[in-house]
Amino acid sequence: MKAYRELSREELLNLNDELERAFDIVKEKGLKLDMSRGKPSVAQLEMGMGLLDALDSKSCMKTAAGMDTRNYGLLDGIPEAKKLMADIMQVQPENVIVCGNASLPIMYDTISRSMTHGVMGSTPWCKLDQVKFLCPAPGYDRHFAITQHFGIEMITIPMTPQGPDMDLVEKYVSEDPAIKGIWCVPKYSNPQGYTYSDETVKRFAALKPAAKDFRIFWDNAYAVHDLYEDRSDSLLEILGECEKAGNPDMVYEFASTSKISFAGAGIAAVASSKGNLDFMKKSMTIQTIGYDKINQLLHANYFKDIQGIKAQMIKHAQILRPKFEAVLDILDEELGGLGIGEWTKPNGGYFISFDAMEGCAKEIVAKCKEAGVVLTGAGATYPYGKDPKDSNIRIAPSFPTPEEMAQATDLFVLCVKLVSVKKLLEKTA
Amino acid sequence: MKAYRELSREELLNLNDELERAFDIVKEKGLKLDMSRGKPSVAQLEMGMGLLDALDSKSCMKTAAGMDTRNYGLLDGIPEAKKLMADIMQVQPENVIVCGNASLPIMYDTISRSMTHGVMGSTPWCKLDQVKFLCPAPGYDRHFAITQHFGIEMITIPMTPQGPDMDLVEKYVSEDPAIKGIWCVPKYSNPQGYTYSDETVKRFAALKPAAKDFRIFWDNAYAVHDLYEDRSDSLLEILGECEKAGNPDMVYEFASTSKISFAGAGIAAVASSKGNLDFMKKSMTIQTIGYDKINQLLHANYFKDIQGIKAQMIKHAQILRPKFEAVLDILDEELGGLGIGEWTKPNGGYFISFDAMEGCAKEIVAKCKEAGVVLTGAGATYPYGKDPKDSNIRIAPSFPTPEEMAQATDLFVLCVKLVSVKKLLEKTA
Numbered sequence: 001m002k003a004y005r006e007l008s009r010e011e012l013l014n015l016n017d018e019l020e021r022a023f024d025i026v027k028e029k030g031l032k033l034d035m036s037r038g039k040p041s042v043a044q045l046e047m048g049m050g051l052l053d054a055l056d057s058k059s060c061m062k063t064a065a066g067m068d069t070r071n072y073g074l075l076d077g078i079p080e081a082k083k084l085m086a087d088i089m090q091v092q093p094e095n096v097i098v099c100g101n102a103s104l105p106i107m108y109d110t111i112s113r114s115m116t117h118g119v120m121g122s123t124p125w126c127k128l129d130q131v132k133f134l135c136p137a138p139g140y141d142r143h144f145a146i147t148q149h150f151g152i153e154m155i156t157i158p159m160t161p162q163g164p165d166m167d168l169v170e171k172y173v174s175e176d177p178a179i180k181g182i183w184c185v186p187k188y189s190n191p192q193g194y195t196y197s198d199e200t201v202k203r204f205a206a207l208k209p210a211a212k213d214f215r216i217f218w219d220n221a222y223a224v225h226d227l228y229e230d231r232s233d234s235l236l237e238i239l240g241e242c243e244k245a246g247n248p249d250m251v252y253e254f255a256s257t258s259k260i261s262f263a264g265a266g267i268a269a270v271a272s273s274k275g276n277l278d279f280m281k282k283s284m285t286i287q288t289i290g291y292d293k294i295n296q297l298l299h300a301n302y303f304k305d306i307q308g309i310k311a312q313m314i315k316h317a318q319i320l321r322p323k324f325e326a327v328l329d330i331l332d333e334e335l336g337g338l339g340i341g342e343w344t345k346p347n348g349g350y351f352i353s354f355d356a357m358e359g360c361a362k363e364i365v366a367k368c369k370e371a372g373v374v375l376t377g378a379g380a381t382y383p384y385g386k387d388p389k390d391s392n393i394r395i396a397p398s399f400p401t402p403e404e405m406a407q408a409t410d411l412f413v414l415c416v417k418l419v420s421v422k423k424l425l426e427k428t429a
Numbered sequence: 430m431k432a433y434r435e436l437s438r439e440e441l442l443n444l445n446d447e448l449e450r451a452f453d454i455v456k457e458k459g460l461k462l463d464m465s466r467g468k469p470s471v472a473q474l475e476m477g478m479g480l481l482d483a484l485d486s487k488s489c490m491k492t493a494a495g496m497d498t499r500n501y502g503l504l505d506g507i508p509e510a511k512k513l514m515a516d517i518m519q520v521q522p523e524n525v526i527v528c529g530n531a532s533l534p535i536m537y538d539t540i541s542r543s544m545t546h547g548v549m550g551s552t553p554w555c556k557l558d559q560v561k562f563l564c565p566a567p568g569y570d571r572h573f574a575i576t577q578h579f580g581i582e583m584i585t586i587p588m589t590p591q592g593p594d595m596d597l598v599e600k601y602v603s604e605d606p607a608i609k610g611i612w613c614v615p616k617y618s619n620p621q622g623y624t625y626s627d628e629t630v631k632r633f634a635a636l637k638p639a640a641k642d643f644r645i646f647w648d649n650a651y652a653v654h655d656l657y658e659d660r661s662d663s664l665l666e667i668l669g670e671c672e673k674a675g676n677p678d679m680v681y682e683f684a685s686t687s688k689i690s691f692a693g694a695g696i697a698a699v700a701s702s703k704g705n706l707d708f709m710k711k712s713m714t715i716q717t718i719g720y721d722k723i724n725q726l727l728h729a730n731y732f733k734d735i736q737g738i739k740a741q742m743i744k745h746a747q748i749l750r751p752k753f754e755a756v757l758d759i760l761d762e763e764l765g766g767l768g769i770g771e772w773t774k775p776n777g778g779y780f781i782s783f784d785a786m787e788g789c790a791k792e793i794v795a796k797c798k799e800a801g802v803v804l805t806g807a808g809a810t811y812p813y814g815k816d817p818k819d820s821n822i823r824i825a826p827s828f829p830t831p832e833e834m835a836q837a838t839d840l841f842v843l844c845v846k847l848v849s850v851k852k853l854l855e856k857t858a
Contacts, residue, residue, distance in 0.1 A: 057480075069694070112545060
């Protein structure tokens, strides 16, 4: 294929006409597809229905240690669930608190608590003139929404295939005491699917923050979410690295079974040092008498152990892989060599990240919507919803079927071509 | 029986010896009983096990409106659960958000959000020099713990059998703009079991707060928790009263099924005006993608409707009633006419409130503990854990069996007598 940049104005005009006609035909079809969010598909949810048989009216409702899960108490979760979540995060159960139905509220509560009560004795952030967070981007919009909601200033850090630009991270964190945190999705990052390299993790662990209450928010959302059995990424365990580097209290790690069992009805956990957990519990014990232990027991009964989790993830991968491949095949075939877009090929996670020509992302998303395919809003992957290059688009292949995914991607590449041609025509006008 | 105050010093000394001997005998028994918290008993939990059969791997997991409860979304709860919780609170479903596993976190989050984001546009409370709450007492220790945790100054309001002293409430609320809220357990109050009279509810609804962001925290924890079918209290519905009085936004109501289904694994809800709910949702939509809808569906499937709830509550009452009666019978028999204590005889709820002679509560609780019976700490029913008269003791009869409850109460009355005699001896010394 010839790169679009090399086409003459006349060739571009002809191509534009051709693409407009093609677009009108697709638009006629009246598609109604959603690839905006990382939602599990119905097939994945059906596959997990056995979970609901893991407890019934005849079940023993006690933990192995004899705690009745139907009654009040046990703030940090039943031992069985702690072990399960610890193994997912590759940490020790004593470093884990199992919480409610999803990890997002744990992250929100962690920020909220820091605002009102500080971090292990530090000044509450709401009493400070300035609080800043580093935000590797493209990143997860719901992270940025939390920090924005609390009026925390967000500083964009560029992402690389090895993780955030660590030169920049080190500089900011060591120089500015107003920087209190950084959002990370270290494995199969949202949306690029990058996994932080060992060197990146070690540099994180060795940070020398100007602020004593600086914390790494390590959202290990895709810890066991491999797409391929033969080529999965591995992530260095950060709690241990931080401890080795003399920074035992510097990280909060988050994980959940939202994309292992059921989305929003799973169990979630935070892992951290004893110092951090003790401080968290001072608030948690006021906030709740305990999280839902029956759901914790349900998960422990069903999955048994980390092998049960891994077996389930292989089944998830079997459902997800064809969708990722449908997208990637079409992108390769239709856009390869055209020089109007670049995209990632992750080994796991829930997203493919697409970078269009500068200034094209919003228009591509709008065009897709016009023809019935909803994508994540352009800009959503950047702090304040503003992608400075208007280039990044997050593709979420999980929810539609592979056939729908192919249809949606056909439309997507058509829109990428169309918008790119128009952009090039503007330039040559 | 002769009142202890009328006994001579010699009679008191003899009685003291007799009681000491009796105490030593009970102490020998090595009791291990807990009547400290309002925990459902094992019999109650067993009675609810059918809940776990309400969903299995063959179940339809969609709501009647077609929403898949296994996937993300639907912030304010599935319609079936909204209706159920609305009926418990006698409000409309559109005034309800169904949240997570218990109501305490909703209350905590409501205070926390007010600290960081204010109330419907008001200044965040953390930016104010002073924030105060009215605390009818004796009251619920976990309410007071929340306000204390956020550094909110607590002002004790005396309780009467008709509810809080409304003259005082009206005066404080209308005069002091720093007063931002009041904690209420309006039906079968914790610990006295009082239900607010219609007049009290109307006076609440007609308050003229100096602070625009003043809110009533209406913890309707025992809305359907009657002990007797033939003499239950009824509570005027406050949302409607507030609206009629021109104060539609003045109240947040909270409820849960913690003592209907399973403690800490139920569903919980907040009811309020559209204005309040819209404001809450601005934060909630950042805090969570949605609460556990599978547990909501489980509850809706099992209870079906308010009739199902009421039927369950009759069964709970059958288990609870003998325990309350065991306590009350012994109190009547052993302490009646002695003038060393007064107690409530509630028609519902989870507690009996006992008022000892001034300056005796701590010592009574300590004596009980010495002989193996754990009571709620004396003072816990007052702000800052400080009962100015050191008089109130909360008795929670729900968890032990009726036989254990009788044993525990035998010890309790013995300790009340013993400590009272010693107190009177001190006075005559």
